[in-house]
Amino acid sequence: MFFLPKTAVNIKYSFMEINKIYNENCLQTMAAMPTNFVDMVLTSPPYDDLREYDGYHFDFEPIAQALFRVVKDGGVVIWVVADRTINGSETGSSFRQALYFKQIGFNIHDTMIYAKNNPIPSDCGKRYRQAFEYIFCFSKGQPKTFNPITQAIKQEKAFKSFRITKDGRNDLSHDHVAPKERKVNNIFSYNVGTSSSRDKIAFQHPAIFPEQLAHDQILTWSKEGDLVYDCFMGSGTTAKMAQQLNRNWLGSELSADYVGIALERLGIAKSML
Numbered sequence: 001m002f003f004l005p006k007t008a009v010n011i012k013y014s015f016m017e018i019n020k021i022y023n024e025n026c027l028q029t030m031a032a033m034p035t036n037f038v039d040m041v042l043t044s045p046p047y048d049d050l051r052e053y054d055g056y057h058f059d060f061e062p063i064a065q066a067l068f069r070v071v072k073d074g075g076v077v078i079w080v081v082a083d084r085t086i087n088g089s090e091t092g093s094s095f096r097q098a099l100y101f102k103q104i105g106f107n108i109h110d111t112m113i114y115a116k117n118n119p120i121p122s123d124c125g126k127r128y129r130q131a132f133e134y135i136f137c138f139s140k141g142q143p144k145t146f147n148p149i150t151q152a153i154k155q156e157k158a159f160k161s162f163r164i165t166k167d168g169r170n171d172l173s174h175d176h177v178a179p180k181e182r183k184v185n186n187i188f189s190y191n192v193g194t195s196s197s198r199d200k201i202a203f204q205h206p207a208i209f210p211e212q213l214a215h216d217q218i219l220t221w222s223k224e225g226d227l228v229y230d231c232f233m234g235s236g237t238t239a240k241m242a243q244q245l246n247r248n249w250l251g252s253e254l255s256a257d258y259v260g261i262a263l264e265r266l267g268i269a270k271s272m273l
């Protein structure tokens, strides 16, 4: 059992420190982790080499396999991804990656959509304007934690329900307590760009995901004290939101510049690297 991160301090274990960003390839970080170590992964991989992060080519399959080893039974990987469009046609990498995760033992538990309220304007040729990414939830067995986000149901809409009796008739006369709220659907809409974080420094990274997205996913699939890992930590959005939600966290990031941005967002001194 881990301690709750009351403050952003590194917690030392015999094998590795947590609440820390490792400035290295995630394969190296995961190699140091015991099997069945993290409760949840929330990450967004480099898409189709769309951006060359310090010239590094993303090595997907070994990373997926390492994730399967370090995630606990009942843990999940939340994989936020989209496809590059080349010559007017989508690469299909998102689907290929999802099927690979399934092939190595994960369930494709939920395919959610991250819809962008204000997508970057671009000429999409003979296609509709691109306005979403996938949020895949890959689970190792059935998820051990699920705290769904709910919304209130307006009472007049809620009551239109009936029960089928044993002989197949509709029974409208039974006592029915109308539910007051229900789970939200699996399309999540967020603002992108400068309204996705208050931290100006975060935008020195070219591809952050919205803080609210990280908040919603961490809240849903983990509980206080759990360990949340981001293998592509970027500007530190996952760590920041995990810390706010009293989860432990751990990250890997190749670029020292991005680690610097993340530590500044977290209010952690660089000397803790």
Ligand SMILES: C[S@@+](CC[C@H](N)C(=O)[O-])C[C@H]1O[C@@H](n2cnc3c(N)ncnc32)[C@H](O)[C@@H]1O
Pocket: 024, 025, 026, 027, 043, 044, 045, 046, 047, 053, 056, 058, 059, 205, 207, 208, 209, 210, 231, 232, 233, 234, 235, 236, 237, 238, 252, 253, 254, 255, 258
């Ligand atoms: C799409 S960005 C993640 C952005 C992040 N979600 C945020 O909100 O800031 C992907 C990041 O992965 C890093 N990266 C790419 N390959 C990596 C690897 N093998 N190990 C660790 N980091 C890697 C890149 O430098 C980049 O910052």
